[in-house]
Amino acid sequence: MLGRDGWAGLAVLTASLVLFGLTLGLEGNPMVPIGPGFYPRIVLGVTAVLAAALVIADSLASKRRAPPRGASDYGLVASMFALFGLYAGALSFLGFRLSTLLYVAAANALLAPPRSARGWARVALVALLTTVVVYLAFERYLLVLLPRGRWTGF
Amino acid sequence: MFELLGAGLANLMQVKYLVPLALGTLAGIVGGALPGVTITMTIIVVLPFTFGLDPLQGLAAMTGVYVGGSAGGLVTAVLLGIPGTPSAIATTFDGHPMARNGEPGRAVWLGIWASVFGGMLGGVFLIGATGPLAAFALQFGPWEFFSLFVLALSMVAGLVESSVLKGLLSGALGLVVTILGSDPVMGRERLTLGVPFLEGGVPFLPVLIGVFAFAQIMSEVERAGGVERAAQGAQRALSLAASHVKVLWEIVSRPFLVLWASFIGVLIGVLPAIGGSAANMMAYDQAKKFSRRPEKFGTGIPEGVIASEAANNANVGGSLVTIMAFGIPGDAVTAVMLGALTIHGIQSGPLFILQNAQLAYGIFAAYLIAHLLMVVILAVGARWMLRVVTVPKAALFPAVLVLCTVGAYALNNTMANVYILLTFGLLGYAMVKTGFPLAPFILGVILGDQIEINLIRAIMTDADPWLFLTRPISGLLIAASVASVVFALWQHRRQQRRLAQRADGDADF
Amino acid sequence: MKKLVAGFAVALLPVAALAQFPDRPIKLIVPWAAGGDTDNIFRPFAPLMQKHIGQPVVIANVGGASGTKGAKEAKDSPPDGYTIYGMHDYIHSTYYTGVSDVNYTDFETVCLVSSTPSVLTGSPKTPWNDWKSLLADAKARPGQISVGATLGSTSHFFPALIEKAAGIKFKYVSYEGLAPRMNAILGGHIDLTDANLTQKGKVEAGQLKFFGIATEKRNAEMPNVPTLKELGVDVVYDVNRGLMAPKGTPEAVLAKLAAACAATVKEPAFAESMKKQATDVRYMDRKQYAAWLKQNDDLNRNLAKELGLSKR
Numbered sequence: 001m002l003g004r005d006g007w008a009g010l011a012v013l014t015a016s017l018v019l020f021g022l023t024l025g026l027e028g029n030p031m032v033p034i035g036p037g038f039y040p041r042i043v044l045g046v047t048a049v050l051a052a053a054l055v056i057a058d059s060l061a062s063k064r065r066a067p068p069r070g071a072s073d074y075g076l077v078a079s080m081f082a083l084f085g086l087y088a089g090a091l092s093f094l095g096f097r098l099s100t101l102l103y104v105a106a107a108n109a110l111l112a113p114p115r116s117a118r119g120w121a122r123v124a125l126v127a128l129l130t131t132v133v134v135y136l137a138f139e140r141y142l143l144v145l146l147p148r149g150r151w152t153g154f
Numbered sequence: 155m156f157e158l159l160g161a162g163l164a165n166l167m168q169v170k171y172l173v174p175l176a177l178g179t180l181a182g183i184v185g186g187a188l189p190g191v192t193i194t195m196t197i198i199v200v201l202p203f204t205f206g207l208d209p210l211q212g213l214a215a216m217t218g219v220y221v222g223g224s225a226g227g228l229v230t231a232v233l234l235g236i237p238g239t240p241s242a243i244a245t246t247f248d249g250h251p252m253a254r255n256g257e258p259g260r261a262v263w264l265g266i267w268a269s270v271f272g273g274m275l276g277g278v279f280l281i282g283a284t285g286p287l288a289a290f291a292l293q294f295g296p297w298e299f300f301s302l303f304v305l306a307l308s309m310v311a312g313l314v315e316s317s318v319l320k321g322l323l324s325g326a327l328g329l330v331v332t333i334l335g336s337d338p339v340m341g342r343e344r345l346t347l348g349v350p351f352l353e354g355g356v357p358f359l360p361v362l363i364g365v366f367a368f369a370q371i372m373s374e375v376e377r378a379g380g381v382e383r384a385a386q387g388a389q390r391a392l393s394l395a396a397s398h399v400k401v402l403w404e405i406v407s408r409p410f411l412v413l414w415a416s417f418i419g420v421l422i423g424v425l426p427a428i429g430g431s432a433a434n435m436m437a438y439d440q441a442k443k444f445s446r447r448p449e450k451f452g453t454g455i456p457e458g459v460i461a462s463e464a465a466n467n468a469n470v471g472g473s474l475v476t477i478m479a480f481g482i483p484g485d486a487v488t489a490v491m492l493g494a495l496t497i498h499g500i501q502s503g504p505l506f507i508l509q510n511a512q513l514a515y516g517i518f519a520a521y522l523i524a525h526l527l528m529v530v531i532l533a534v535g536a537r538w539m540l541r542v543v544t545v546p547k548a549a550l551f552p553a554v555l556v557l558c559t560v561g562a563y564a565l566n567n568t569m570a571n572v573y574i575l576l577t578f579g580l581l582g583y584a585m586v587k588t589g590f591p592l593a594p595f596i597l598g599v600i601l602g603d604q605i606e607i608n609l610i611r612a613i614m615t616d617a618d619p620w621l622f623l624t625r626p627i628s629g630l631l632i633a634a635s636v637a638s639v640v641f642a643l644w645q646h647r648r649q650q651r652r653l654a655q656r657a658d659g660d661a662d663f
Numbered sequence: 664m665k666k667l668v669a670g671f672a673v674a675l676l677p678v679a680a681l682a683q684f685p686d687r688p689i690k691l692i693v694p695w696a697a698g699g700d701t702d703n704i705f706r707p708f709a710p711l712m713q714k715h716i717g718q719p720v721v722i723a724n725v726g727g728a729s730g731t732k733g734a735k736e737a738k739d740s741p742p743d744g745y746t747i748y749g750m751h752d753y754i755h756s757t758y759y760t761g762v763s764d765v766n767y768t769d770f771e772t773v774c775l776v777s778s779t780p781s782v783l784t785g786s787p788k789t790p791w792n793d794w795k796s797l798l799a800d801a802k803a804r805p806g807q808i809s810v811g812a813t814l815g816s817t818s819h820f821f822p823a824l825i826e827k828a829a830g831i832k833f834k835y836v837s838y839e840g841l842a843p844r845m846n847a848i849l850g851g852h853i854d855l856t857d858a859n860l861t862q863k864g865k866v867e868a869g870q871l872k873f874f875g876i877a878t879e880k881r882n883a884e885m886p887n888v889p890t891l892k893e894l895g896v897d898v899v900y901d902v903n904r905g906l907m908a909p910k911g912t913p914e915a916v917l918a919k920l921a922a923a924c925a926a927t928v929k930e931p932a933f934a935e936s937m938k939k940q941a942t943d944v945r946y947m948d949r950k951q952y953a954a955w956l957k958q959n960d961d962l963n964r965n966l967a968k969e970l971g972l973s974k975r
Contacts, residue, residue, distance in 0.1 A: 008588045036337035039606045047326040072376045104552040112548035126549045142206025144564045295852040339837045354732045567723040614836040
């Protein structure tokens, strides 16, 4: 029977063995005496051994304490990640200004759902303020170029 | 040296450096004070702003964040009993009771002045030790660097509280990240797994930003508003008046305590990637052990506040030494500073202080001046700090994530970094949830390429692999890394046995 | 739908760009870390070019993999003139040694900017005081004297040419970029490397040794450094840097960029900052630069073959 650690160890073990297999196909370069697979194989070997040890240690551990459970809102975490994923994807199509505006508004509404017209006004204000301040500070003042949209050119 | 320091101080007094330094210090204090926003996160947010500044302006801002953050945490810790940042955990033990006993001003100012003393002692070490250590490090060839990095990694992996095995595995996973994408010597693609944004390899800053920012923010999101409720219960305005003379005397009359706590802070700072959260706890523990009235700890006595706050600011000085002399980050905050150096094309490592004397002494000066600025800012603003602390997280977190995105993107103007940010954000959160420590992982990602490059350089210079053991410094470092893992295992075993015994009999203390 | 919109946008781009190029900041990709030689040359160049083109020119350092990461990114950027690329001779050598698949033909020329002669440089911990003693030692111990180099790039080609001309054999250790090479050579962990006259201060302080400069004539800044030709090693080698734009950039946009580049190169302030980099200002217009690149490419192909480094 495996616990949380055991499954994590097993996942790492599998991944490192797969990667180890991939290193075997790497070609060397005449300019470097040892090939590009040499060091990865050491690292992956060590990782695999450690992961195996974790699996063994976990399966040997007799007592298992239940992890302390609080009221955790995993649904909110998942939607925050999903939202950020959409944001990252949108950046190169809609450009920084548009996607940031939408993202901040959506994230703000998700974290503190607005219940009235005032609430929505707050969401809009937060999104607009964040976008404008960040954009002006970087692109205008600090000369850090922000992504442009491929669709919008904006 | 003093001439250079004087020049550095004079240089820093220019408006163009003083402004970023003051803003950085302010950002650090605010970020440190916000529960759930660590110093690491604050510096991550500040990072993109430094891209457009000149190197010293950027580093001054970051030094300010670092110094200010270590002190900012104490205000929240004292007044709300919630550590604003992990490096102020021990400050809550005595600081909060003291505030509840009707002396909030005394508690806050004890902390602030203790931070100044600890910080200054750390500064003396920083300025005195960096040069000689750097000169020593110049003797290091590829063998020594390889062994040093291995030592750093094994030490951090061994020092994590939970499980040595998980610490080591975490470090190894960090190294695995660096073998993906391309080999650092010839830049040939390897192990890209067919993912296009992995082609150039994985740069460490987006990984660091992703892991820390998401691990932190998502853990807060998951708890949904717990912190905000606590903060709302607190009084919004209260008097923080205190007699500075009395407070200063309370500190100065305990020279041994201040020195010892600062020493612990510096020492922990010099050791790679442990950081202030360990320093304040350990100093508090030591203060209790050496005290004549250990039973009073936790009731609101000054010793507890002094030990914790002196240690976490001294820790900053120690971390800066490691990064400036060896190019190894002392913790996540200095890792971001290392990234900022690289962006400005400054090679950290043994030649740093020689080749960039102006910059190095500028950082020293920034470190010293930041402490003064911190006192001024807190003197003016401490009473408003609670208002800042209650900034709604729903507005703060999206803004922080936007800044993280800008930081990752602007690093070298590629969207690939943003995808890496998200990928490692997911991984970081998963690691927190499965109890894998983040520090060894990050250090692995930072040092991985260097370990590989130095290994290959060593072999290209001389085909004899035994040189890693037979060259004296290298051999010593390898021996030390083996010893550190063995020691960690032994200590862990002992601790578990003690826990088991305690569970068998009854808890008598 | 996506493709349609994207295609439409791309079709519109050149027209829009033509209208009022440039109407926003221009990104100049430098394929090495900031503070390296290439960066040191384009840093002072950017603000001056900004003056002539009327929009900020922002340097983006995209370092890594012998400079080929930045090359790849420049090649894949939209050809609208808002991304330009600071290139040097490594583009040929990394192509022929198989480090990268990007070649100069993936870009349009804008103009050639500068040329920096190479200098054979040694560690202070080496026993040789001049080329003669170095040569004698190299003949006695073939393959044992270590040279730090960015493998497959110019700092690898230069010592390889010396090897061939003098009939000796070195051992190469990978140190990418001048800064790490300096660390290693000051600490005595490598014996020789390719550097340039910017390291003059360190030589005068006794921290480095110059064995010979790869020019036709001695340099006026350091007349006591002999040329390799005088020493009987027939090697003349320099590193040339210029501006390129992704293939397909509209002609009108290229003309604007080229005009701004030409005006910048002729600025006295630019000449002044190049002097500090021990670099000669070397201007060529679009056509000349293209012709020169072609010639240089043939040269590098043959070199790679002769040196046994060719993978094509």
